[in-house]
Amino acid sequence: MLTTLxxxxxxxxxxxxEQLDALIKHARQRNALMNITGIMLFNGLEILQVLxxxxxxxxxxxxxxxDDRRHTDVVELMRDYGPRxxxxxxxxxxxDLRIESPxxxxxxxxxxxKLESYLASEDRVFKFIQSFITQKKTARAASAxxxxxxxxxxxxxxxxERIEGLIANQSCQFALQPIVEPTQGKITSLEALIRxxxxxxxxxxxxSIDQNKIYEIDLQTKAYAFAxxxxxxxxxxxxxxNLLPMSLVNVPGAVExxxxxxxxxxxxxxxxxxxxxxxxxxxxxxxFNSAIKQLRAEGIGLAIDDFGSGxxxxxxxxxxxxxxxxxxxxxxxxIHLSGPKQAIVKSIVSCCTxxxxxxxxxxxxxxxxxxxxESAGIRRFQGFLxxxxxxxxxxDIHWPHII
Ligand code: C2E
Ligand code: MN
Ligand code: MN
Numbered sequence: 001m002l003t004t005l006x007x008x009x010x011x012x013x014x015x016x017x018e019q020l021d022a023l024i025k026h027a028r029q030r031n032a033l034m035n036i037t038g039i040m041l042f043n044g045l046e047i048l049q050v051l052x053x054x055x056x057x058x059x060x061x062x063x064x065x066x067d068d069r070r071h072t073d074v075v076e077l078m079r080d081y082g083p084r085x086x087x088x089x090x091x092x093x094x095x096d097l098r099i100e101s102p103x104x105x106x107x108x109x110x111x112x113x114k115l116e117s118y119l120a121s122e123d124r125v126f127k128f129i130q131s132f133i134t135q136k137k138t139a140r141a142a143s144a145x146x147x148x149x150x151x152x153x154x155x156x157x158x159x160x161e162r163i164e165g166l167i168a169n170q171s172c173q174f175a176l177q178p179i180v181e182p183t184q185g186k187i188t189s190l191e192a193l194i195r196x197x198x199x200x201x202x203x204x205x206x207x208s209i210d211q212n213k214i215y216e217i218d219l220q221t222k223a224y225a226f227a228x229x230x231x232x233x234x235x236x237x238x239x240x241x242n243l244l245p246m247s248l249v250n251v252p253g254a255v256e257x258x259x260x261x262x263x264x265x266x267x268x269x270x271x272x273x274x275x276x277x278x279x280x281x282x283x284x285x286x287x288f289n290s291a292i293k294q295l296r297a298e299g300i301g302l303a304i305d306d307f308g309s310g311x312x313x314x315x316x317x318x319x320x321x322x323x324x325x326x327x328x329x330x331x332x333x334x335i336h337l338s339g340p341k342q343a344i345v346k347s348i349v350s351c352c353t354x355x356x357x358x359x360x361x362x363x364x365x366x367x368x369x370x371x372x373x374e375s376a377g378i379r380r381f382q383g384f385l386x387x388x389x390x391x392x393x394x395x396d397i398h399w400p401h402i403i
Pocket of ligand 1: 177192193194201202203218221241242243244275277305306329362363364365382383384385389
């Protein structure tokens with residue numbers, strides 16, 4: 001299928017921009033063999049390239065481009081399909097913004113393409129080109145942080161006495177995973193993740209129990225999470241627990257139960273955050289809304305979990321605003337490589353800043369992801385990069401610091 005891919009990148013400072021001509025010449029030959037067409041724009045620092053061709057060829061070429069050390073920060077902006085090529089001349093044409101004015105470049109790109117200008121003005125590919133030429137948008141986040149300048153160092157399990165293995169006489173166990181603020185070297189809170197008595201996943205645990213009692217059990221098990229927090233002595237730290245919204249709606253006296261258990265274990269309601277996922281909230285919103293009010297009246301915090309993975313997205317926030325939003329791992333994984341992901345996260349950051357909702361990015365596994373997100377204004381993170389969940393305790397934490 002005819003595929004169009006656009007990426008932008010930054011010419012490596014060790015690669016002289018004069019070498020660009022050689023690069024283009026080489027690309028032209030290679031692309032001709034693969035029947036790939038397109039154009040390249042260069043502004044002295046950044047490259048924008050449009051590639052058109054058969055899907056397999058484009059994907060193969062893009063992998064090679066990403067590994068090419070002559071440029072860095074290769075970010076995919078668009079991948080789309082279409083009935084015909086915009087640039088039919090097989091090879092690769094360079095438009096150099098150091099030589100020609102933006103207006104002249106824009107005109108020659110249009111002339112070089114086969115699209116009528118009235119069609120081009122509606123075309124996403126041309127919009128990307130136009131934005132690059134006129135630099136209307138600063139496409140990249142001011143990337144003050146670059147992953148190669150950072151490394152991680154280990155802090156041994158920061159919480160008191162360790163509980164070895166399983167806790168007896170419980171129907172389930174909990175693993176704790178810290179949410180951290182790396183620039184402050186601070187633990188923001190601990191999330192309690194349910195485990196079966198064999199250490200199995202939440203999914204397995206919920207499959208193993210009586211399906212008519214899911215909500216009741218979900219609610220009741222939270223008492224073990226609070227007990228664990230008490231045993232470990234989490235002090236003033238916050239503890240986050242996950243709940244199905246229906247566990248708050250269907251179980252009579254659910255909020256009272258939580259408040260009672262929180263206090264029984266020497267915690268304050270203000271220390272506790274309930275996490276619910278976006279999808280589950282939407283399906284029974286009205287009922288759930290009154291449970292939220294009750295939670296808030298008691299001082300308990302509410303977080304939307306896996307934000308961006310469901311179908312409600314930002315429109316959910318017109319209905320109500322939680323204290324905290326956790327951005328789903330799906331959106332932040334490899335964010336340093338994806339233009340669409342970057343645009344989405346930037347808009348989430350901007351909305352949440354205006355609404356004073358605190359943000360956590362979940363599932364961080366790479367320094368590159370953290371660097372991009374930190375530069376975009378996110379301060380709190382959860383992920384294997386910093387700390388893995390640990391059964392009945394808090395594991396080692398890996399703090400980033402400059403090399
Ligand atoms: P969640 O609330 O989004 O929890 C985060 C999940 O992501 C955890 O999986 C955690 O181990 C995993 N995770 C954390 N950092 C990383 C990372 O860097 N990379 C990757 N690949 N994964 C990471 P877990 O423990 O299997 O939990 C899965 C889900 O089960 C939770 O997602 C939550 O929605 C649900 N859950 C957990 N405990 C409970 C509970 O007590 N009640 C209810 N109703 N649901 C629960
Ligand atoms: Mn969660
Ligand atoms: Mn989540």
